[in-house]
Every structure is written in structure tokens, then in C-alpha cells.
Amino acid sequence: MQKRAYFKANWLAYLFIAPQLLIIFVFFYWPASQAMYWAFTLEQPFGGGNQWVGLDNFRAVFSDETYWASIWRSIVFAALSTGLAMSMALVLALFADRQLRGYRFFRVGMIWPYAIAAPAAALAFRFLFNPQSGVFAYLNTLSPGLWNPALSGVDAMTAIIITQAWKQVSYSFIFFLAGLQSIPRSLIEAGSMDGARVMRRMLDLQLPLLAPTIFFLLVINMTDSFTDSFGIVDILTEGGPARATELMVYKIYVDGFQGLDYSGAAAQSLVLMALVILMTFFQFRFIERRVHYT
Amino acid sequence: MADIDIRKVEKFYGKNQVVHGVDLNIQDGEFIVILGPSGCGKSTLLRMIAGLEEISNGEISIENTVVNQLEPRERGCAMVFQNYALYPHMTVAQNIGYALKVGGMRKAERMQKVEATAKSLGLDQLLDRKPAQLSGGQRQRVAMGRAIVREPKVFLFDEPLSNLDAKLRVQMRLEIRRLHRTLKATSVFVTHDQVEAMSLADRLVVMNAGRIEQVGTPEEVYHAPASIYVGGFIGSPAMNFLPCGVSDCGTFAVIDNTSFRLPVDPEIGRTIAGQSVIVGLRPEDLKIAPEANDPNLLTVAFDFSEEQGSGRLMHGRLAGRDFVLHSAGRHHPAPGAPCSLAIGAESVHLFDPTTEKRITVAGAKTGQTGTLPAAFQKTSDVTVSGAIQ
Incomplete structure (x- = not known):
């Protein structure tokens, strides 16, 4: 018979979980309920006394062309930054897994970027991307004005995609490396006995066996680039030039805290939440089928 | 003629030496079993033949070609691994045919060969299954099929039977022996199980702590153990x-x-x-x-x-x-x-x-030195005058 330690007084148990519950309530449920409240009501022009307006806020949001543009931008941003981050992380992990010289250092070094807060990373990239003095300024020596994220929307988008990808690389790298190392060594050896070279083994053996990891990272990275890119956009481009980098999450901030349209912003954040939920659902529904779990 | 010549082969992991100057000549078509306790360097030796471990010192040649610098795929060896190392995302047919696919064989020809091999191993009903849907014995057969289908010059077996239950092990042992009789390819089989070793080997190589203690037929090793170690290791009790x-x-x-x-x-x-x-x-x-x-x-x-x-x-x-x-x-x-x-x-x-x-x-009657092959003499060459002061 197993003996379990338990507390006779329930109040002690509640006391122990109270801090955690408090944090969840204050930072999750309460703001979420506020967003719901604001999304379905409208405040009077001079404050106070919210009025129930049903779906009016959502109608307003969806009839706004700039909002649809921000959805489209967010999708492009999510797809490209996730693709870039995951492919770079995979290449780095494959090299680290091959135990080439110095892999011990890189294995640890590659993880550091993940510890850097998005605004800090964005600040660093602001210097790199500076069209006059940054590293990217060298592009302008090829052709004047080739690179200028302050003027060109495409350049600005490129800049935030690169920054987001850079920040996400380390996270994906950890999981890819762990995934690669969990493939039994003898499988790779069997592959090389069967005559497959490095690239062939990568394509035929390692990638298919990494499928669960790839799928997991796809979901995480996509979600992250929809919801967690605010810091990068705010420091690097502030949504400009001419809204070219105004992602959904950044538009919520602009409309809410600069335009002071709390209700519209609240409706947008509900839409964003629904979009992320929907996307995750589709990923599980259609992509996971193709994943082979061993 | 796929004979294997191992000359003064050593293996270091850092400063740690695990194989100490092994000399061994394996003749074409011979079934050699390397027997020893875990950690004696037997698997390392096998993996050096396969090309999965670098050779620190010495030379290994297969068919009179020194293979030290050759990639595994260039050595013409096939290997059966202890845990079978089947590709879990491929079907039985894909597993068996992978080497041929990599080798660039056309699909029709490949399928024909895979089917023939599968049939000879009694796997023809299982070609569309994944390894996870197979029993231990069936997986073992697939691993064998993967080795056979390539028609290699040399078969390497790394304790392939140790994950099977006792009954199946005896059965697979017989099957491997039968297979060797039909294929007649040079085989090197590593095991720590002396019964397996005795029953499979044309010649037995007993290893201890990175050195060869004795090379000989199972009878020679049993009846004239070259050292206290071999005497104590072979035979139960x-x-x-x-x-x-x-x-x-x-x-x-x-x-x-x-x-x-x-x-x-x-x-x-x-x-x-x-x-x-x-x-x-x-x-x-x-x-x-x-x-x-x-x-x-x-x-x-x-x-x-x-x-x-x-x-x-x-x-x-x-x-x-x-x-x-x-x-x-x-x-x-x-x-x-x-x-x-x-x-x-x-x-x-x-x-x-x-x-x-x-x-x-x-x-002398008990010491069979005179009748043993050259490699045996090297390790058992203890004459009385030299050994006893």
C-alpha cells in the first residue's frame, strides 16, 4: 500500500496554489475578460458608461481595408519568418549534430539569442539595418538607395522578418538538435552501410524522422510570430513606412493606445486569438496526418 | 576472393586504448566469430572493418585493398546491427530495398530483388508493414534481408541475436548458418554468447581486454585453451x-x-x-x-x-x-x-x-600447436623453455 503525504487542512493547500492562481487570474483571465467586455461595448465620448453594441465593433474592424491589409501582412510575416528560422535552425542543428570541430561551443552559443528580449534584439538590428552606417548599408554601395527600410516597405518587412527569424532560430535549434540526437546512431550507421552519403541520409532518414519535431516547431513558430512580434516591430519600424510593417498585433496597439479606440482594439485582439486558434487547429488537422511518430 | 587481413590494428579513444595490436587473417567464405566479454573491443574491431570507426593504427585490407581511408559504402560490407537499426518510417520492402535505391537500381529490378530476398526469408507477406508492426524475430529477418539483398562481399554481424528470446535465438542461429552455406560470403560475427559462438564458427577468435587470446576452431579452443582466460571463458560451468x-x-x-x-x-x-x-x-x-x-x-x-x-x-x-x-x-x-x-x-x-x-x-598430444593456422601460433606460442624460468 502506497503511503501518501497529504494535508488535513485544505486551507494550506489553497494557500500553496494561491500565488499561481493569482498570477493566472491577474495577467490572463482578467485582461481576457476585459477584452471581451470592450469588444462588445462602446464607451461614451467623454468616458464612463459603456454601452452594449453587439457585433458593431467587429463589423467596423472587418470593413476596414487597413485591417485586412494587416492580416495579409501578418500571414506573410509569419510564413517567411517561420520558414527562414526553421530552415536556418535545421542546417545549424545538422552541423552541430555531426560533431564537427567546435560543435560544443556552438551548441551552447546557438542557444543564447533566445535569452535576449525581443526589443533588445530589435535595437541591435536597428543598428545593423541602418541604411547609412549599418552592415546592410554595404548594399547601398552596389546601387544607391537599394536598402532603406525607412522608405521602402519591402525593406522594412525584410528587416523585421530577419530579426524575428534570428530570435526564433535558437529555440528551433534546441528542438532540432534534441530531435536529431534522439535518432539512434545505429540508424545513421545503417544508412551509411547501405551506401547513403551525408546529404542522402539527411533527406531519407533524418528529415522524415524529425517530422514530429518539425511539426511542433511549425505550430510554435507560427503562433509566436503572430502574437509575439510586437517588440520587434515597435523598436525597428513602428509599423512604418506607411503601415508596411503594421502587423495585426501592432495594429491592436496603435488603434488601442494611440488611437484610443479600446473597443476596436479589443475586437481585433479577439480576432487575432481566433485566427491563431483556427490556424493551430488546421495544422493539427491537416499537417499532423503526414507526421510519422515512431 | 573476399579475404580480410587485419594487421597490427589498434584503436584509441583519446588516450584510452581499447584494441591492442590485433592481427587476424580471415579467409574467403569463412565464418569467423569474435567472442569476448563486453568491453573487450570486439565490436570496435568489427566496426573498424565496417568503416564506422576510424582505425587508429595498423591496416585492414579487404580483397587485398587497404580500406583504412575508404567510406563504409566503398568497402562492400553489409552489417546486421544488434538493435536491427531498421528505418522506422519505411516499410519492410523499402527497408530491404534502400541500399539498392541508393545504389541507383531501377524500380522494377529493385522490387524483383526485394521480393526474392523477402521470400527466401519468409517475409513476403509482410512487405508493406512498418518495423513497429513486426515481432522481434521478423525484425531480425528484415535486418538480414537488408544485408543479403546487396550481395555483399562481407557480412558483419554485431550481436544480432542478443535481443531475441532463447528459443528464437536458437532458430535464427541455425538460419544464419544455413544462409552462410548457400551464400558462402565471408562473415564476421561478434557475440558474447559462447554457445552461439561455438555453434556458428568455422574459426573462433577469443578476445580479452583488446587483445586476441586465441584463434582456432571451436574444438581447438575448447579442448586446448591457450590461456587461463580462454579456459575459464569457454565452457559452462x-x-x-x-x-x-x-x-x-x-x-x-x-x-x-x-x-x-x-x-x-x-x-x-x-x-x-x-x-x-x-x-x-x-x-x-x-x-x-x-x-x-x-x-x-x-x-x-x-x-x-x-x-x-x-x-x-x-x-x-x-x-x-x-x-x-x-x-x-x-x-x-x-x-x-x-x-x-x-x-x-x-x-x-x-x-x-x-x-x-x-x-x-x-x-604433443594436448597441445595442437603444430596443426593450427599461423595466426593461432602467434598467440599460443608459449614454449616451455621460454615461459618457465
């Missing part, structure tokens, strides 16, 4: 070892601290008269003598026994050491009663106490 002194006339040896005498082949005994030796006695070579009167006959009282079905293992103590005897048949001595044992000179194995090597005389 293990050989009894007793420190003795050889009499001045060289016809018998007296067990230390007792008056018991053991007969010694006079031809060998002559050369080591008056020396101390270690005598090895196989539990199954000892017979219980009908009468227990002679004070010189080895007499032991057995205090407990283990029933084996085919006989009984009797355990006792002699000269302060544990002593085991295999009593065949159905009539066994009663516990506690002293039994005298009849021992022939041919079952008395003599070892040098300092070098722990077998004491032989060239051409």
Missing part, C-alpha cells in the same frame, strides 16, 4: 583452476596443500618437472571413481548441487577454492559424502602461473 606442483619425475602434479595427485602427460611433464603450475579441469571431464580408497586420488565432498536435467552440477570446495563437477546421468553422489574422482592425463590442462598461458610441447 567454468573450468576449475587449481595451483599444483609438478613432481620431479614429471608424471603427476600434486595439488597445493593436499596430497592429491593428478596425472600429467609425461611428454610435457618432463620439461616442467618440479615447477609450480595452474591446472585446469573441466567440470564435464571429471568422472566419479567407483571406489574411494586411494589416498592419492582427488577426493571432494560436495555440499550442494544444481539439477540441470541432463545431469547435475555438484559444488564443493577443494584446497580452499570452489570446485564444480558435472555429474551426468541420473545417479549422483549424496551431499556431504566424499567422492574420489578419476581423471585422465588428457583432461588435465596445464597453465603457466606467471604468464597464464597454456604449457605445451610442440607436437
Whole structure:
């Protein structure tokens, strides 16, 4: 018979979980309920006394062309930054897994970027991307004005995609490396006995066996680039030039805290939440089928 | 002719040496079993032949081509791994055909070969299954099929049967033997299981701590172990070892601290008269003598026994050491009663106490040095004059 330690007084148990519950309530449920409240009501022009307006806020949001543009931008941003981050992380992990010289250092070094807060990373990239003095300024020596994220929307988008990808690389790298190392060594050896070279083994053996990891990272990275890119956009481009980098999450901030349209912003954040939920659902529904779990 | 020549091969992991100068010549079509305890370097040696481990020093050549710098795929070897190492995301057919696919064989031809191989292994009903849907024995067969389908020059087996249950292991052992008879490819099989080793090997290589202790046919290794180590490792239960002194006339040896005498082949005994030796006695070579009167006959009282079905293992103590005897048949001595044992000179194995090597005389009956291949002589080349000071 197993003996379990338990507390006779329930109040002690509640006391122990109270801090955690408090944090969840204050930072999750309460703001979420506020967003719901604001999304379905409208405040009077001079404050106070919210009025129930049903779906009016959502109608307003969806009839706004700039909002649809921000959805489209967010999708492009999510797809490209996730693709870039995951492919770079995979290449780095494959090299680290091959135990080439110095892999011990890189294995640890590659993880550091993940510890850097998005605004800090964005600040660093602001210097790199500076069209006059940054590293990217060298592009302008090829052709004047080739690179200028302050003027060109495409350049600005490129800049935030690169920054987001850079920040996400380390996270994906950890999981890819762990995934690669969990493939039994003898499988790779069997592959090389069967005559497959490095690239062939990568394509035929390692990638298919990494499928669960790839799928997991796809979901995480996509979600992250929809919801967690605010810091990068705010420091690097502030949504400009001419809204070219105004992602959904950044538009919520602009409309809410600069335009002071709390209700519209609240409706947008509900839409964003629904979009992320929907996307995750589709990923599980259609992509996971193709994943082979061993 | 796919013979393998291993010359002075060493393996270091950092400063740690795991294989110490191994010399071995494997002839074309031979079935070689490398036997040893875990950590003796046997798998490392096999993996160096396969090309999965770098060779630190020395040379390995296959078909007279030095393969030290060749990639595994260029060496013409196929390997069966201990855990089978099947590709979990591929079907049985894809697993077997992968090497051919990589080799660029066209699909129709490939499928034909895969089917033929699968059929010969009784896998033709399972071609569309994934490894996870197979039993242990079936996975083992797929692993074999993957090796066979390539028609390699050399088969390498890395303890392929150790994950199977006892019954299946015996069955697969037979199948491997049968397969070798039809394919006639040079095979190197690594195992720590002596029964497996004895039953499969054309020649047996016994390894210990990174060195070859003995190379020989299973009979040679069993009947003339080259060292105390081999004597103790081969045979179950293990050989009894007793420190003795050889009499001045060289016809018998007296067990230390007792008056018991053991007969010694006079031809060998002559050369080591008056020396101390270690005598090895196989539990199954000892017979219980009908009468227990002679004070010189080895007499032991057995205090407990283990029933084996085919006989009984009797355990006792002699000269302060544990002593085991295999009593065949159905009539066994009663516990506690002293039994005298009849021992022939041919079952008395003599070892040098300092070098722990077998004491032989060239051409003598028990020492088969003269009839053994060259590689064997190298490790068992202990002549009396050189070994005994």
C-alpha cells in the first residue's frame, strides 16, 4: 500500500496554489475578460458608461481595408519568418549534430539569442539595418538607395522578418538538435552501410524522422510570430513606412493606445486569438496526418 | 576472393586504448566469430572493418585493398546491427530495398530483388508493414534481408541475436548458418554468447581486454585453451583452476596443500618437472571413481548441487577454492559424502602461473600447436623453455 503525504487542512493547500492562481487570474483571465467586455461595448465620448453594441465593433474592424491589409501582412510575416528560422535552425542543428570541430561551443552559443528580449534584439538590428552606417548599408554601395527600410516597405518587412527569424532560430535549434540526437546512431550507421552519403541520409532518414519535431516547431513558430512580434516591430519600424510593417498585433496597439479606440482594439485582439486558434487547429488537422511518430 | 587481413590494428579513444595490436587473417567464405566479454573491443574491431570507426593504427585490407581511408559504402560490407537499426518510417520492402535505391537500381529490378530476398526469408507477406508492426524475430529477418539483398562481399554481424528470446535465438542461429552455406560470403560475427559462438564458427577468435587470446576452431579452443582466460571463458560451468606442483619425475602434479595427485602427460611433464603450475579441469571431464580408497586420488565432498536435467552440477570446495563437477546421468553422489574422482592425463590442462598461458610441447598430444593456422601460433606460442624460468 502506497503511503501518501497529504494535508488535513485544505486551507494550506489553497494557500500553496494561491500565488499561481493569482498570477493566472491577474495577467490572463482578467485582461481576457476585459477584452471581451470592450469588444462588445462602446464607451461614451467623454468616458464612463459603456454601452452594449453587439457585433458593431467587429463589423467596423472587418470593413476596414487597413485591417485586412494587416492580416495579409501578418500571414506573410509569419510564413517567411517561420520558414527562414526553421530552415536556418535545421542546417545549424545538422552541423552541430555531426560533431564537427567546435560543435560544443556552438551548441551552447546557438542557444543564447533566445535569452535576449525581443526589443533588445530589435535595437541591435536597428543598428545593423541602418541604411547609412549599418552592415546592410554595404548594399547601398552596389546601387544607391537599394536598402532603406525607412522608405521602402519591402525593406522594412525584410528587416523585421530577419530579426524575428534570428530570435526564433535558437529555440528551433534546441528542438532540432534534441530531435536529431534522439535518432539512434545505429540508424545513421545503417544508412551509411547501405551506401547513403551525408546529404542522402539527411533527406531519407533524418528529415522524415524529425517530422514530429518539425511539426511542433511549425505550430510554435507560427503562433509566436503572430502574437509575439510586437517588440520587434515597435523598436525597428513602428509599423512604418506607411503601415508596411503594421502587423495585426501592432495594429491592436496603435488603434488601442494611440488611437484610443479600446473597443476596436479589443475586437481585433479577439480576432487575432481566433485566427491563431483556427490556424493551430488546421495544422493539427491537416499537417499532423503526414507526421510519422515512431 | 573476399579475404580480410587485419594487421597490427589498434584503436584509441583519446588516450584510452581499447584494441591492442590485433592481427587476424580471415579467409574467403569463412565464418569467423569474435567472442569476448563486453568491453573487450570486439565490436570496435568489427566496426573498424565496417568503416564506422576510424582505425587508429595498423591496416585492414579487404580483397587485398587497404580500406583504412575508404567510406563504409566503398568497402562492400553489409552489417546486421544488434538493435536491427531498421528505418522506422519505411516499410519492410523499402527497408530491404534502400541500399539498392541508393545504389541507383531501377524500380522494377529493385522490387524483383526485394521480393526474392523477402521470400527466401519468409517475409513476403509482410512487405508493406512498418518495423513497429513486426515481432522481434521478423525484425531480425528484415535486418538480414537488408544485408543479403546487396550481395555483399562481407557480412558483419554485431550481436544480432542478443535481443531475441532463447528459443528464437536458437532458430535464427541455425538460419544464419544455413544462409552462410548457400551464400558462402565471408562473415564476421561478434557475440558474447559462447554457445552461439561455438555453434556458428568455422574459426573462433577469443578476445580479452583488446587483445586476441586465441584463434582456432571451436574444438581447438575448447579442448586446448591457450590461456587461463580462454579456459575459464569457454565452457559452462567454468573450468576449475587449481595451483599444483609438478613432481620431479614429471608424471603427476600434486595439488597445493593436499596430497592429491593428478596425472600429467609425461611428454610435457618432463620439461616442467618440479615447477609450480595452474591446472585446469573441466567440470564435464571429471568422472566419479567407483571406489574411494586411494589416498592419492582427488577426493571432494560436495555440499550442494544444481539439477540441470541432463545431469547435475555438484559444488564443493577443494584446497580452499570452489570446485564444480558435472555429474551426468541420473545417479549422483549424496551431499556431504566424499567422492574420489578419476581423471585422465588428457583432461588435465596445464597453465603457466606467471604468464597464464597454456604449457605445451610442440607436437604433443594436448597441445595442437603444430596443426593450427599461423595466426593461432602467434598467440599460443608459449614454449616451455621460454615461459618457465
